[in-house]
Amino acid sequence: DIQMPEMDGYETTRQIRTILHRNMPIIAMTATVLRGEKEKCLEVGMNDYISKPFAPLDLFRKIGTHLTGKQEPPEPPRQIPDENGPPFRLDYLTELGDNQQMLEILEIFLQMTPIALDEILKAAEGKLWDVVFQKAHRLKTSLGMIQLHSMVQRMDTVEDHARRRQNLEEIPGLLKECAFTYESVRGALEEEREKLGQKILQG
Numbered sequence: 001d002i003q004m005p006e007m008d009g010y011e012t013t014r015q016i017r018t019i020l021h022r023n024m025p026i027i028a029m030t031a032t033v034l035r036g037e038k039e040k041c042l043e044v045g046m047n048d049y050i051s052k053p054f055a056p057l058d059l060f061r062k063i064g065t066h067l068t069g070k071q072e073p074p075e076p077p078r079q080i081p082d083e084n085g086p087p088f089r090l091d092y093l094t095e096l097g098d099n100q101q102m103l104e105i106l107e108i109f110l111q112m113t114p115i116a117l118d119e120i121l122k123a124a125e126g127k128l129w130d131v132v133f134q135k136a137h138r139l140k141t142s143l144g145m146i147q148l149h150s151m152v153q154r155m156d157t158v159e160d161h162a163r164r165r166q167n168l169e170e171i172p173g174l175l176k177e178c179a180f181t182y183e184s185v186r187g188a189l190e191e192e193r194e195k196l197g198q199k200i201l202q203g
């Protein structure tokens with residue numbers, strides 16, 4: 001993971017390649033979508049790159065390619081919600097093929113998202129920009145799993161502003177917009193959670 005604490009993915013890769021002299025495949029994993037980041041990953045010695053959120057099948061394909069040397073056919077592109085379509089999609093969760101696991105992820109998401117948004121806003125009010133960057137990065141991954149793309153885009157902007165220390169005055173407004181969007185979809189997500197609970201009870 002590019003954003004691992006204490007030693008990030010770049011430094012870990014450098015040590016694996018230059019100190020341990022190991023040649024195993026390394027796949028970068030990150031929720032940050034920055035221009036040139038894939039090139040940077042390859043330059044330090046990584047073999048490939050995958051953006052979070054990702055479907056398990058996509059990761060398995062990449063692992064299989066590097067372990068066998070055989071190029072797997074690419075996965076067809078997934079549809080993302082448009083402005084007139086549903087505000088979220090559960091395709092990534094459905095690919096897990098485990099209703100209990102899906103239910104647990106939805107429950108954690110519903111419980112933790114408002115808490116995380118409040119923590120980021122308080123950090124922004126306290127001008128703790130490193131904290132804003134770290135927490136926004138983590139929350140963006142969760143939002144991506146639910147494919148709440150409008151919130152992902154705003155959180156990506158929050159993360160980038162905090163990292164660059166630019167346009168910081170925009171961050172509170174972006175976070176309030178995210179909180180409004182979350183509240184607008186919370187009821188629908190709770191309905192999905194209830195449906196999954198019923199499926200599990202019915203076996």
